[in-house]
Structures are given as structure tokens and as C-alpha cells.
Amino acid sequence: MALVARVRALLLPGSRLRGATLGRAANGGGAGARRALSHRVLVEADPAAGVAVVKFRNPPVNSLSLEMLTELGICLEKLENDKTVRGIVLTADRPGIFSAGLDLTEMCGRNPAHYAEFWKAVQELWLRLYQSNMALGAAINGTCPAGGCLLSLTCDYRILADNPKYTIGLNETQLGIFAPFWFKDTMVNTIGHRATERALQLGLLFTPAEALQVGLVDQVVPEDQVQSTALSVMSQWLAIPDHARQLTKTMMRKATVDQLLKHREADIQNFVSFISRDSIQKVLQVYLQKLRKKNH
Ligand SMILES: CCCCC/C=C\C/C=C\C/C=C/C(=O)SCCNC(=O)CCNC(=O)[C@H](O)C(C)(C)COP(=O)(O)OP(=O)(O)OC[C@H]1O[C@@H](n2cnc3c(N)ncnc32)[C@H](O)[C@@H]1OP(=O)(O)O
Numbered sequence: 130m131a132l133v134a135r136v137r138a139l140l141l142p143g144s145r146l147r148g149a150t151l152g153r154a155a156n157g158g159g160a161g162a163r164r165a166l167s168h169r170v171l172v173e174a175d176p177a178a179g180v181a182v183v184k185f186r187n188p189p190v191n192s193l194s195l196e197m198l199t200e201l202g203i204c205l206e207k208l209e210n211d212k213t214v215r216g217i218v219l220t221a222d223r224p225g226i227f228s229a230g231l232d233l234t235e236m237c238g239r240n241p242a243h244y245a246e247f248w249k250a251v252q253e254l255w256l257r258l259y260q261s262n263m264a265l266g267a268a269i270n271g272t273c274p275a276g277g278c279l280l281s282l283t284c285d286y287r288i289l290a291d292n293p294k295y296t297i298g299l300n301e302t303q304l305g306i307f308a309p310f311w312f313k314d315t316m317v318n319t320i321g322h323r324a325t326e327r328a329l330q331l332g333l334l335f336t337p338a339e340a341l342q343v344g345l346v347d348q349v350v351p352e353d354q355v356q357s358t359a360l361s362v363m364s365q366w367l368a369i370p371d372h373a374r375q376l377t378k379t380m381m382r383k384a385t386v387d388q389l390l391k392h393r394e395a396d397i398q399n400f401v402s403f404i405s406r407d408s409i410q411k412v413l414q415v416y417l418q419k420l421r422k423k424n425h
Pocket residue numbers: 189190192226228229230231232233234272274275276277300301304306307308309310396397399400403404417420421422423424
């Protein structure tokens with residue numbers, strides 16, 4: 130289903146996204162701050178600063194399900210069309226888990242049409258974020274594996290909470306799958322080829338100190354200062370004239386974006402045929418069961 134159709138489905142009577150509003154904040158935020166609610170994404174906009182904080186709230190682990198990808202896409206599209214917003218900070222509504230990455234239940238026991246729809250939605254969100262004209266910051270206030278790490282890598286800078294429990298990285302190989310080429314390219318663009326090769330083959334999840342050392346994040350700060358630091362760094366990015374910053378960003382990212390645009394359909398087909406393999410379904414199911422067993 131294309132984004133428009135998925136949005137329609139989410140707006141059907143009964144959907145909690147229906148009637149989402151952008152109103153004056155009941156509390157918090159500066160003068161004139163606005164708060165928008167959808168089911169899985171909370172937006173706190175501060176028009177005076179030109180910044181919106183986009184908070185993930187898809188319990189229990191902020192996984193990127195099809196619905197979450199769609200709501201996030203809608204929310205970002207709205208902000209892109211809002212002339213008062215020049216920068217966005219992505220964060221988790223509750224500290225602990227920034228995002229557990231792609232929702233594994235979307236990749237297990239479904240049919241090929243579902244896998245194709247899901248993968249298209251992952252591509253769309255990456256394209257929207259990686260090509261965004263806005264300045265994007267990640268306030269990483271929790272653990273950040275795989276697709277969660279990818280989200281943060283699409284941003285222009287990353288601030289990570291100094292908590293050794295919070296790890297970050299593309300750990301796909303540990304699950305028995307692998308990071309697609311555009312996940313890999315996004316990481317190469319951030320930490321370089323050799324560090325990416327090692328990180329991807331070993332499926333490394335870096336502690337804050339390691340992530341800082343390898344350049345996966347730009348700053349590690351005390352947990353209660355993640356958002357405030359991300360906002361203060363944002364003011365540096367917004368001090369640059371938009372057109373100059375945007376042209377530079379496009380120049381840096383265009384080759385990577387073009388690769389996916391050129392191979393978009395093939396990438397969907399490759400994903401569907403890989404994820405549909407019996408052997409891959411089996412490893413994903415074992416991984417999910419291990420996660421679930423912990424709690425039962
Ligand atoms: C073009 C060709 C392409 C070919 C490439 C093919 C494939 C690659 C495709 C995609 C790349 C994949 C990207 C991904 O993002 S895969 C997801 C990777 N994520 C992880 O490995 C994280 C897994 N989760 C955890 O480690 C932990 O849950 C946590 C995040 C550290 C949190 O721990 P905590 O103890 O707080 O919570 P629980 O573990 O008890 O989890 C609670 C609850 O949530 C369920 N859950 C956790 N993570 C996911 C998830 N990613 N998707 C779906 N569900 C998840 C977990 O099972 C628990 O469920 P329960 O029923 O027990 O409540």
C-alpha cells in the first residue's frame with residue numbers, strides 16, 4: 130500500500146490518529162510552544178525557536194512497525210510543510226529504549242505482499258529523513274539497535290545518553306540477517322569504510338564510550354541532559370543560512386540517495402525473497418522467541 134493509502138487506513142473511523150491536533154501546549158515548552166498528538170508519535174513544536182521535538186511512543190520498545198513508520202512519515206511530512214519549523218530533534222518519549230529497530234513481527238510469518246509493503250515503508254521513511262531539508266538531531270535517550278540506529282544515522286548529529294546499558298549499532302548479523310546496502314552506506318558516510326565493515330560483520334552494539342570513539346555519535350552527555358544538549362546543538366545548525374546548509378547536505382548525501390532511488394524496486398524484491406526463505410524465517414522466529422521467553 131502506498132503512503133497515501135496507508136494514511137487513509139489510519140484515518141478511518143476508530144483510528145486514534147484521526148482528529149490529531151496541533152494545539153497550544155498544556156504544559157512544558159516555551160511561550161507559544163505547540164503539542165501535536167497522534168497515537169505513536171508526539172510532537173512538541175517551538176515556533177519561536179523553529180524547532181520541533183518528535184517523540185516516539187510505541188510501547189513496549191518503540192519498534193518500527195508498519196503503523197509506526199506510517200505515523201512517523203505523516204508527522205515528518207506535516208513538519209516539512211510547516212514554515213515555522215527548520216529543525217527536528219528525534220527522541221523517545223520515555224527514556225530507556227530509543228527504538229528497538231524494525232518490528233520483527235512484520236518480518237515473520239507474513240506473506241510476500243506484506244513484506245513488500247513493509248519494506249517500501251522502511252525505504253520511504255529513510256528517504257524522507259535522509260533527504261530532509263531540515264536540520265535533524267537525534268537525542269538518543271535509550272538503547273538503539275539496528276533500525277533504531279539507522280534512524281539516528283539519518284540525522285545531522287547524534288547526542289547519546291551516558292548510560293552503559295544503552296548500546297547503539299547495526300546488529301543485524303547477530304540475528305542471522307544482514308544490513309541492506311543503504312543501511313551500510315548510511316553508516317559508511319558516518320564512520321568510514323573500515324569501521325563500518327568491522328561493525329557490520331560482527332553486528333557490533335557499541336557502548337556510549339565506544340560509540341563516541343568510533344564517531345557513531347557526536348557527544349555523550351548525562352542522561353538528563355540529552356534533549357537540552359540536542360536543542361542547544363540545533364541552534365548552531367540553525368545559525369547557518371538554510372540554503373547554504375541544505376545545498377551542502379544534498380551534495381554530501383546525493384550519491385547515497387541516488388543508489389537507492391535507482392535500485393528501489395530490486396531492493397524490495399531482494400528483501401522479499403531473502404526474508405521469505407524458510408531458513409531466515411526460522412532464525413527470526415528463534416530470535417523473537419528468545420526475546421519473548423525472557424518475560425514468561
Ligand atoms: C535488499 C536485501 C535485503 C536483505 C537484508 C535482509 C534483511 C535485513 C532487513 C532488515 C534489517 C533489520 C533491521 C532491524 O531493525 S531488525 C530488529 C533488530 N532489533 C533488535 O535486535 C532488538 C531486539 N530487542 C531487544 O534487544 C530488547 O527488546 C531491547 C530493545 C534491548 C529492550 O529490552 P527489554 O528487556 O526492555 O524488553 P524486552 O526484550 O522484554 O521486549 C519487550 C517486548 O518487545 C518485544 N520486542 C523487542 N524488540 C522487538 C522488535 N524489534 N520487534 C518486535 N518486537 C520486539 C519483545 O519480544 C517483548 O515482547 P513480549 O511479547 O515478551 O512482551
